[in-house]
Amino acid sequence: MELITLNSTIETLLNHRSIRKFTQKPLTREQIETIVESAQMASTSSFIQAYTIIGVKDEAKKAKLAELAGNQPYVEHNGHFFVFCADLHRHKTAGSMENTDVTASIESTEKFLVAAVDAALAAQNAVIAAESMELGICYIGGLRNDIEAVGELLNLPDYVIPVFGLAVGEPAAESSIKPRLPLTHIYHEDSYERNEKAFTKGLEEYNSTISAYYDLRTAGKRKDRWTEQMAGMLKEPKRLHMKGYLEKKGFMKH
Amino acid sequence: MELITLNSTIETLLNHRSIRKFTQKPLTREQIETIVESAQMASTSSFIQAYTIIGVKDEAKKAKLAELAGNQPYVEHNGHFFVFCADLHRHKTAGSMENTDVTASIESTEKFLVAAVDAALAAQNAVIAAESMELGICYIGGLRNDIEAVGELLNLPDYVIPVFGLAVGEPAAESSIKPRLPLTHIYHEDSYERNEKAFTKGLEEYNSTISAYYDLRTAGKRKDRWTEQMAGMLKEPKRLHMKGYLEKKGFMKH
Numbered sequence: 001m002e003l004i005t006l007n008s009t010i011e012t013l014l015n016h017r018s019i020r021k022f023t024q025k026p027l028t029r030e031q032i033e034t035i036v037e038s039a040q041m042a043s044t045s046s047f048i049q050a051y052t053i054i055g056v057k058d059e060a061k062k063a064k065l066a067e068l069a070g071n072q073p074y075v076e077h078n079g080h081f082f083v084f085c086a087d088l089h090r091h092k093t094a095g096s097m098e099n100t101d102v103t104a105s106i107e108s109t110e111k112f113l114v115a116a117v118d119a120a121l122a123a124q125n126a127v128i129a130a131e132s133m134e135l136g137i138c139y140i141g142g143l144r145n146d147i148e149a150v151g152e153l154l155n156l157p158d159y160v161i162p163v164f165g166l167a168v169g170e171p172a173a174e175s176s177i178k179p180r181l182p183l184t185h186i187y188h189e190d191s192y193e194r195n196e197k198a199f200t201k202g203l204e205e206y207n208s209t210i211s212a213y214y215d216l217r218t219a220g221k222r223k224d225r226w227t228e229q230m231a232g233m234l235k236e237p238k239r240l241h242m243k244g245y246l247e248k249k250g251f252m253k254h
Numbered sequence: 255m256e257l258i259t260l261n262s263t264i265e266t267l268l269n270h271r272s273i274r275k276f277t278q279k280p281l282t283r284e285q286i287e288t289i290v291e292s293a294q295m296a297s298t299s300s301f302i303q304a305y306t307i308i309g310v311k312d313e314a315k316k317a318k319l320a321e322l323a324g325n326q327p328y329v330e331h332n333g334h335f336f337v338f339c340a341d342l343h344r345h346k347t348a349g350s351m352e353n354t355d356v357t358a359s360i361e362s363t364e365k366f367l368v369a370a371v372d373a374a375l376a377a378q379n380a381v382i383a384a385e386s387m388e389l390g391i392c393y394i395g396g397l398r399n400d401i402e403a404v405g406e407l408l409n410l411p412d413y414v415i416p417v418f419g420l421a422v423g424e425p426a427a428e429s430s431i432k433p434r435l436p437l438t439h440i441y442h443e444d445s446y447e448r449n450e451k452a453f454t455k456g457l458e459e460y461n462s463t464i465s466a467y468y469d470l471r472t473a474g475k476r477k478d479r480w481t482e483q484m485a486g487m488l489k490e491p492k493r494l495h496m497k498g499y500l501e502k503k504g505f506m507k508h
Contacts (some may be wrong), residue, residue, distance in 0.1 A: 006288075009263040009386035013292040014378050036441045038267040040434040041377060043393045045478075046487055049435050058444045085446075090439075091484050093454060098485035110398065110493040116367060117417065120374035124296060125267050129384055130261035139297045139461065144364065155445040163371065180294040181303050185344070187290045190312045191409040192339075199347060226301075230345050231352035233300055239364035243508060246363065247261075253505075254497060 019136025019223050020074045022169030027080040029183030031133060035082075035168070038121040038129035049121050050115035052087040054154050054162075055080060061153060068149050069142030078137065079135065083150070084123045086115035088159040088250075094220065103228065106159055107253040112246065119163045120130075130168045140165030144239050148160045152247070158250045179209050203227055255506040266386050271431045273390025274328045276423030281334040285387060289422070291338075294385035304369035305376050306341040308408050308416075309334060315407060320418065322403050323396030333389065333423030337397065337404070338377045340369035342413040342504075360413055361507040366500065373417045383421045394419030398493050405503070413502045431470065433463050435480075457481055 027035075036053060046193070048214075056062050057080075066075035075081060087108040095102035105111055127137050143150045143165045149163045180186070185193075185202040193199055208226035214222040246252050272501075281289075288308060298304070303441035310316050319337075320329035329335060342360040349356035359365055381391050397404045397413040398420045404416045434440070439447075439456040447453050500506050 007262075007386050008387075008450075009266055010288060010292055010383050011402055014384055016295045018297060020380055021291070032428065033437065036437055038264055040432075040437070040440055041268050041270045042382070043270070043272060043391075045393070045395045047432065047483065048487070050439070051440070052446065053441045053445045054446065055441060062443060074326060076302040086436050090453075090457070091488055093450070094457060094481035094484040095488060097454065097457065097481045098479075100485035102485060102488035105488040106493040108491045108494060109506075110491075111488075113370060113398075113417070113496065114395070117374045121370045121378045123337065124375045124378035125382070127297070129264050129267055131258050132261050136443040137297075139299070141299045141368070155448055157446060157448065160446065161369070175389060178301065181344075183287065183290055183294070186294055186303070186305070187307045189309045190315060192306065192308065192411060192451070194409055194411065196347070198353065199344075201274040203344070203348060225352075227348035227351045230299065230348040231354035231356060233302070234345055234356035234365075235354050236350060237362045237508075239508060240362060243363040243368065243506065252363075252497065254491075254494060 009132070012128060015177070017133060017175045018138045019171045019173070019175060021171070021173035022074060022078040022136065022167065024077060025079055025170045027135070027168060032080055034133070035126045035129045039126040042121040042125040044118050044121070046089065048114060048118065050086060050088055050091065051119035052160060053122070054083040054085065056083060057153065064153060065150065069140055069145045069165065070145055072140065072142055074138055074167050075140055075165060078167040081161050082126065082166040082168065083154060084119045084166060085156065085160050085162050085165055086119050087111065088115055089117065089157045091160055107250055108254045109254070114253040116163055117141055123164070123166055129249045135168050136171035138167045140167060143208045144232045145240065147242070147245050161246065161249050161251065179213055181206055262451065263386070266382060269431070270385060271429045272392045272429070273425045273429060274392055275425070275427035276328060276390065277426045278331060278334040279333055279424045281422060281492045282388070286334060289380045289383045293380040296318045296375040296379040299368045300373050302345065302368060303406065304340060304342055304345065305373035306339045306414060307376070308337040310337060318407060319397065319404065323419070324393055324399055326396055328392055328421050329394055329419060332421040335420065336380065336420040337408060338373045338418055338420060339410060339414050339416050340366065340373050342369055343411045343459045346413055356502050359505055363508070366505040377418070377420055380420065386461055389422050390425035394421060398496065399490070401496065401499050415492065415500065415503050415505065433467055435460055463466065
């Protein structure tokens with residue numbers, strides 16, 4: 001594809017790679033506020049703004065989060081660490097202020113989905129803002145390994161859960177752009193691709209791409225196929241506490 | 255805040271407003287591909303890429319989707335219409351290709367959350383790419399009003415659900431930037447704000463901001479408070495079919 005539509009924003013988007021090593025240079029207050037304000041301008045379902053962002057600065061808390069996330073050092077060592085939470089506690093309060101019982105609504109699966117999507121849209125805006133300032137980022141799903149402990153550490157009330165973390169900072173190590181699935185595998189027109197043969201063939205082609213990527217990066221030590229990675233990762237279900245935790249915090253009751 | 259960190263990408267982020275009226279000028283193939291490629295470069299949990307994007311071009315399907323979304327004309331009339339789907343069908347296939355049973359994993363609440371977040375991160379990159387090209391966008395949560403019919407219309411297999419739509423096109427009407435919650439209400443440091451008095455006071459201040467916004471825009475006809483809007487919207491739970499539909503499609507069984 002010839003990118004005559006390329007502009008500096010699209011360059012930033014296409015140039016994304018996760019950074020897992022940061023300098024210790026803290027973000028300035030201005031950088032933090034620009035990132036949060038950018039996050040806030042993301043679309044939000046019916047203006048619900050169903051998320052909260054916790055910036056973690058306390059060193060002991062950061063060390064604890066790094067441990068809870070499975071000893072990921074970049075959770076502790078970075079320029080700033082954000083936790084994006086799905087939040088309907090604010091709406092419970094809004095209901096009280098208006099003498100309206102909103103409980104059945106905020107306890108629905110629909111509204112949990114809305115809150116999780118709202119948090120993700122805001123986070124991705126935060127990421128683009130950070131990357132446009134030449135900072136690096138890494139999402140931290142590992143916060144869900146022991147999500148209850150993370151929720152307690154951050155003092156989250158009912159109707160609030162941490163969805164993921166986001167480490168941001170000045171990159172201290174290079175990393176490379178990982179090739180994505182073929183566009184034709186992600187993007188269909190008018191109808192889902194139900195031809196299993198074409199579907200499988202697309203994955204086989206992508207396997208070759210990914211194998212070659214690892215082969216080159218590791219000087220022949222790794223040649224994983226994508227389907228092999230996925231099968232390995234998905235062989236055993238993980239974080240089976242999620243359903244119970246969500247219900248305990250008030251979400252997805254019906 | 256003085257925005258000395260402002261760059262053209264952050265300008266795009268901060269300048270967002272939803273557009274609900276588009277010209278009929280269709281996106282070019284190049285614009286569509288740039289948007290999808292930008293979406294694909296978003297972060298994805300453990301490289302799982304658990305989403306699919308369906309571009310709807312068929313006029314009859316677009317008209318049907320507009321009807322299903324609650325007669326929203328901009329679902330039908332736009333430059334292009336995307337549907338972002340959470341997708342673990344691809345991973346079921348990947349498991350089969352590797353002779354690995356991944357069922358228990360993809361049926362977990364954890365993996366549904368991963369897929370929904372993946373779809374949202376990709377969508378927000380698509381939005382930023384589109385807006386950087388001076389196109390307007392509107393997310394369409396209304397696709398979940400009758401999510402089963404939407405899924406059938408797009409021929410989605412098990413382990414795939416439409417999360418939301420995205421209308422994109424050349425703006426045909428102005429709209430204004432809606433003021434978000436105060437930064438101090440969205441962003442906390444080290445711990446969630448559990449002081450209910452301060453929390454409520456923040457919402458009251460925001461109510462004044464939102465009332466003034468509507469007052470100005472409608473020449474005094476509307477002065478809704480934000481908490482009033484939220485209480486009104488959340489009074490009756492909506493889309494209570496979501497839990498059953500998700501389970502029927504294979505998601506969130508445990």
